[in-house]
Amino acid sequence: MTLKPPPLTLAILVTALGVPLAFALGLLSGSSGWGWPAHDIFWLIRLPRVLAAFGTGAALALAGALIQLVTRNPLGDPHILGVTSGASVGALLLMLLASGMVLAPELGAVAGALAAMTLVFALSWRSMGRGLSPSAQPGTVVVLLVGVMIGAACSAAVSFMLTVANDTQLRNIVFWLLGDLNGASLWWPVWLACIVAFMLSWPRSQELDWIARGDAWAWTLGVPVARRRRMAIFAACLATGTAVATAGSIGFVGLVAPHIVRLTGLRHARMLLPFSALFGGVFLVLADTAARTLVAPTQLPVGVISACVGVPLFLMLLLRRKG
Amino acid sequence: MNPAYPLQLDQLRLHAGGKPDGRILIAELSLTMQAGERWVLLGPNGAGKSTLLLAVAGLLQPNAGNIRLDGRKLADWRAEELARQRAWCPQFWLDPFPVTAWETVACALLATHPEQAASAVEAQARQWLKEFDVGMLADRDVRTTSGGERQRVALATACAQGAPLLLLDEPVSHLDWSHQSLLQARLKRWSQQGGLVLTAIHDLNLAWTLATHALLLDGKGDTLHGPKEQVLQAEALSAAYGVPVHIREEDHTRWFRIELEQTT
Numbered sequence: 001m002t003l004k005p006p007p008l009t010l011a012i013l014v015t016a017l018g019v020p021l022a023f024a025l026g027l028l029s030g031s032s033g034w035g036w037p038a039h040d041i042f043w044l045i046r047l048p049r050v051l052a053a054f055g056t057g058a059a060l061a062l063a064g065a066l067i068q069l070v071t072r073n074p075l076g077d078p079h080i081l082g083v084t085s086g087a088s089v090g091a092l093l094l095m096l097l098a099s100g101m102v103l104a105p106e107l108g109a110v111a112g113a114l115a116a117m118t119l120v121f122a123l124s125w126r127s128m129g130r131g132l133s134p135s136a137q138p139g140t141v142v143v144l145l146v147g148v149m150i151g152a153a154c155s156a157a158v159s160f161m162l163t164v165a166n167d168t169q170l171r172n173i174v175f176w177l178l179g180d181l182n183g184a185s186l187w188w189p190v191w192l193a194c195i196v197a198f199m200l201s202w203p204r205s206q207e208l209d210w211i212a213r214g215d216a217w218a219w220t221l222g223v224p225v226a227r228r229r230r231m232a233i234f235a236a237c238l239a240t241g242t243a244v245a246t247a248g249s250i251g252f253v254g255l256v257a258p259h260i261v262r263l264t265g266l267r268h269a270r271m272l273l274p275f276s277a278l279f280g281g282v283f284l285v286l287a288d289t290a291a292r293t294l295v296a297p298t299q300l301p302v303g304v305i306s307a308c309v310g311v312p313l314f315l316m317l318l319l320r321r322k323g
Numbered sequence: 324m325n326p327a328y329p330l331q332l333d334q335l336r337l338h339a340g341g342k343p344d345g346r347i348l349i350a351e352l353s354l355t356m357q358a359g360e361r362w363v364l365l366g367p368n369g370a371g372k373s374t375l376l377l378a379v380a381g382l383l384q385p386n387a388g389n390i391r392l393d394g395r396k397l398a399d400w401r402a403e404e405l406a407r408q409r410a411w412c413p414q415f416w417l418d419p420f421p422v423t424a425w426e427t428v429a430c431a432l433l434a435t436h437p438e439q440a441a442s443a444v445e446a447q448a449r450q451w452l453k454e455f456d457v458g459m460l461a462d463r464d465v466r467t468t469s470g471g472e473r474q475r476v477a478l479a480t481a482c483a484q485g486a487p488l489l490l491l492d493e494p495v496s497h498l499d500w501s502h503q504s505l506l507q508a509r510l511k512r513w514s515q516q517g518g519l520v521l522t523a524i525h526d527l528n529l530a531w532t533l534a535t536h537a538l539l540l541d542g543k544g545d546t547l548h549g550p551k552e553q554v555l556q557a558e559a560l561s562a563a564y565g566v567p568v569h570i571r572e573e574d575h576t577r578w579f580r581i582e583l584e585q586t587t
Contacts, residue, residue, distance in 0.1 A: 001467045003423045072419045105340035191571050210430050212420055220411040222403030222483070267421050 002087070006265045015278050022282040026050035026289045032296070048187045053288040054281035055190035056181070056247040057257075059239035061174055061280025062197055065256030065261075066239075069212045069312045070232040071140040078240040078254035081143075081233070082150030086116020087244040089154045092161045092173055100167065105176055106186060106245050113241030117148050120237065121230075128229050140215075143233065179250030179303030181288045186246065193242035198233035198277065204228055205269035214268075250303045252310045253280045285311070326517030327358040327487035328393035330379065336387035336505035337374055343386060348374055348526070349415040350544035351388070356521065356536070358487065359513045363534040363551070364523040367564050370542030372523035373414060376490045379521065380411040392488070407435050409488035412481040413522075414496065416473060418466045424476045425449050425461040430482035451479040456505060470497035478506065489513060495529060506521065507533050525566070531555055539563050555579075 027046050030037055037046050062077050068076035078084070090112020091105040099102050120143065127142035158177070166172055201208065207228055210218040219225045240254070257280040258272060264277050280290070287305040294300060335352045339345035346565035348371030364372045377383040379390055379396045390397045392408060400408070410431070432439065439447075452458045455475040460468055465476055474497045481489060489510070495503045503526075510520050510533060518533055524530045529538065530551070533552040537554035539547040547554050555577060560568040564581075571578045 001464045002462045003464045004462075005423055068420075072417070074419050206433070209422075210434070213418065213422065213427070213430065214413070214416065216377075217411065217413060219382065219402060220380055220406060220409070221431065222401075222406035223434075224402060262421065268426075 003267070004265055006267065006271055008266070008271060011264065011266055011271070011275055015275070018282050019053070019278065022171060022285040022289075023050060023054070025287045026053065029289055029293050030296075045268060049181055049288070050285055051187035052246050053181050053285045055194055055237060056243045056250065057284025057287075058277040058281035059194040059243040059274040060250060060254035061283075062194060062201075062273060063236035063239040063243070064195070064256075064280075065252075065258035065269075065276040066115050066201055066208070066232045066236040068258055069208045069269055069272075070229045071144055071217070072212050073140070073144070074259070075255070076144075078243075079249060079251065080147050081116075081237055081238050081239045081240060082120055082147040083113050083116045084156065084244050084249045085151040085154030085158070086119075087113035087241060088177060088249060089157045089161075090115070091176060091245070091248075092158060092250045095176070096161055096165055096169060103186070105248075109245035110241065112154075113237075113244060115238040116154070117149055117241060120146055121234075125230075128226060128233065138306045140229070163243050170188060173175035175301055176248040178301035179248040179300075179306070180301045181293065182292070182299050190239075190246045192237050194277065197239040198273065200231055200235045202270075202273050204231070205273055208232060209269045215295070246301070248304060250284070252303070252306045253284055256310050256314045260314060260317060324485060324487055324516055324518065327519035329355040329358070330331070330488060330519060330521075331394070332379075332388070333386050333389040333391060335378070335390065337378060338386045339369075339371070339374065341374065341386065347544045348542065349540065352546050352548070353388075356519055356537070357516050358519050359533050361510060361520040361533060362489055362522070362536045363530040364521060364538050364540070365525075365527070365530060365554075365560075365563070366540035367542050370540040370563075372457050373492050375540070376411065376492050376521070378456060380409060380573070381405055382411070392544070396430050398523040398540055406484065406486065406565035408486050409490060410481040410484040410486040411490045412477050412492060412494060414492040416465075416477060421464045421466065423462050424452055424457060424465050424468065427465055427476055428452060428480045428483045431480045432501065435485050448479075448483060451483040452476065454509065455479045456502065457469070470501060471499060471534050474498060474565060476503060478509075481511070487518045489518060489520045489522070493523050495524065495526065503529060527552060527555065527560065531577050 027050055028034060028036065063078035064076065067078060068074060087109035090108035094104040094108030124143045124146045162173060175282060207223045210221055210223055211225055211228060215225050258276045260280055261272055261275045267274055284306065286307060288302045291300040291302040291305045332354050335349060337349040338347055359496050364375065366372055374383065378385050390510065425445060425448040428451050429444050432444050432447055449458060449461050452461050453464065455478055456477065457472055457475045460472055465473060466478065478494055494506060498506060514520055515523050532550045537551045539559060547559050557568050557570045568580045569580045
């Protein structure tokens with residue numbers, strides 16, 4: 001199959017139109033219908049929520065793209081690192097034990113994410129540097145398995161907490177677990193994390209591409225593979241942890257946004273990282289807008305919408321290309 | 324291209340996988356390879372050919388002894404300096420994401436010559452693909468090429484890196500006869516321009532025509548090395564491979580054959 005040159009100009013044009021459009025849609029639609037919202041609703045509810053949605057989507061998509069590159073695994077997903085599950089345990093603990101506390105789930109999630117991230121790094125620090133020899137087990141497999149194991153342990157803890165929670169708590173917990181932007185007022189931490197992750201990884205995007213093509217081979221080209229891998233995984237953990245703390249565990253965006261960007265022809269990390277983030281952001285703003293307007297005044301968890309829209313969209317792009 | 328630095332193996336000891344408790348592949352090996360030489364690395368499956376190539380590439384720490392390039396231990400070279408001195412072409416490629424053939428070659432060009440303009444890099448990458456008769460695949464996704472085509476893209480990539488020491492791991496495993504001969508011509512030109520080639524290979528007839536020197540591993544620790552005439556001998560080959568190898572010599576060319584009836 002012949003690959004066309006990346007449609008960079010088109011992508012910039014679409015982004016320049018798409019981002020403002022998504023923001024406009026998100027800001028102008030609400031549970032009470034269309035139109036310019038009241039001053040307070042706009043500044044205190046609508047705008048922070050749209051910003052939080054964009055930042056969360058961007059952070060997850062960027063993390064997904066990074067994980068896929070450095071683990072050389074197209075099925076890489078930010079939630080595979082165990083950070084999300086760690087954050088869930090932290091958030092649920094505080095929701096159960098200190099439900100009255102300000103920002104209870106958020107702070108718990110940050111603590112949980114940090115704990116899981118520390119554990120991932122402590123357990124797989126050496127493995128991340130290994131795996132240069134093709135005969136040895138690739139170090140990245142160890143990172144993924146450590147992440148999966150941490151995730152499994154945390155899932156058990158989550159199941160336990162679900163059984164001991166009362167009905168009100170249970171509803172909150174389930175919404176949080178599904179991914180929910182309702183009441184996400186603190187929008188800037190995820191933006192900050194996303195920007196930091198981007199600034200760490202983007203200058204090295206060419207080297208990340210080479211690592212994706214072969215980590216041992218990249219090393220023979222002069223790339224400090226172990227350092228780049230740790231950097232990318234750190235950036236992905238940071239972005240994922242803050243995204244989950246902001247909006248709960250929203251699936252799908254992190255796995256699929258990079259693939260959708262790749263299917264449009266933007267396949268180099270140099271373009272893949274920024275456009276995945278932008279696409280993820282726009283996607284989640286639109287999904288959240290749908291989530292809070294479709295069956296208003298009831299708000300759906302955004303994770304439901306993102307899967308409902310994203311799965312067919314991805315399959316359509318995938319099958320069209322193969323045919 | 325600068326002439327290759329001499330490559331010295333100094334009392335080298337290698338175990339399987341580089342692990343201390345691994346099977347001994349090379350007990351002790353000392354030799355020097357010089358610019359202009361073409362070395363074939365021979366031996367049965369699992370004898371340590373790829374492991375030795377990994378060690379020489381700097382990807383695996385020898386269990387004892389040293390590998391020196393220009394008299395300096397490999398471990399003392401910075402990775403980016405080493406990239407300009409040696410190119411390593413592995414046996415297997417796994418391409419998880421879409422990328423064109425010319426972009427694959429361009430990686431190697433950019434790694435060693437990052438200052439070049441993008442258009443110059445692309446032109447050179449396409450030229451290298453033509454050198455290996457895969458110019459028509461330049462814009463193809465490497466994941467949709469055939470085994471032999473992918474191998475030629477990989478060989479073009481290794482050469483494009485511009486490092487005089489070429490380490491090739493079974494570079495002809497997927498190549499048809501005409502492209503085996505093309506590779507041979509390219510490697511001969513490479514060494515005549517001051518390069519040094521070290522390649523693992525299984526086809527003894529091809530090894531004979533390609534090489535100036537040979538290194539034979541028996542997989543149990545013993546090695547035999549030197550000019551090809553001294554290494555590619557019936558007795559040593561038969562012992563290493565465990566099957567009787569017959570040689571017919573015609574006009575200074577040796578033809579190698581094994582008795583298939585003997586192997587059941």
